[in-house]
Amino acid sequence: MRHTISALVLNQPGVLARVAGLFSGRGFNIESLCVGETLDPSVSRMTIVTRGNDQIIEQITKQLNKLVDIIKVVDFFGNDYIDREMILIKVMAESSSRAEILRITDIFRGKIVDVTPKSYTIEVSGDENKIQAIIDLLKPMGIKEVVRTGKVAISRGSKGI
Numbered sequence: 001m002r003h004t005i006s007a008l009v010l011n012q013p014g015v016l017a018r019v020a021g022l023f024s025g026r027g028f029n030i031e032s033l034c035v036g037e038t039l040d041p042s043v044s045r046m047t048i049v050t051r052g053n054d055q056i057i058e059q060i061t062k063q064l065n066k067l068v069d070i071i072k073v074v075d076f077f078g079n080d081y082i083d084r085e086m087i088l089i090k091v092m093a094e095s096s097s098r099a100e101i102l103r104i105t106d107i108f109r110g111k112i113v114d115v116t117p118k119s120y121t122i123e124v125s126g127d128e129n130k131i132q133a134i135i136d137l138l139k140p141m142g143i144k145e146v147v148r149t150g151k152v153a154i155s156r157g158s159k160g161i
Contacts, residue, residue, distance in 0.1 A: 004076045006045060010043065010044075022060075047083075085149045093118060108126070116130075128151070
């Protein structure tokens, strides 16, 4: 099963390498990784998406908690949370397809962030299904390039990690 794990870590050099080393050393794959500073500049938050059965995920969270740079680890699986990722899509925009691309971008509440005579670059954020849906709709137009951030996640309600 797919799990989204959030970890508060010390914002220091080498922390990301230690976390990545933990995964690679045990043969676990990181499907998505996003790291950013929190309100406290000495603390960063990592959002890691990985796959595994309950035993593997338990092993991952226990190993993460053993790292001295890790403050707290939360597996969102089974909890109510919100996740988003952002994507930049560069798509061919010939005169015959420009109106359709603008319509699709509007439907997905995206933004055109760059325009050339032959292309649009579109910014869209949302959950995985929304991101995949816009990619599928723009494919026939001729996608030139796609850049995705990793998933970020936060629990619903007033409770934090």
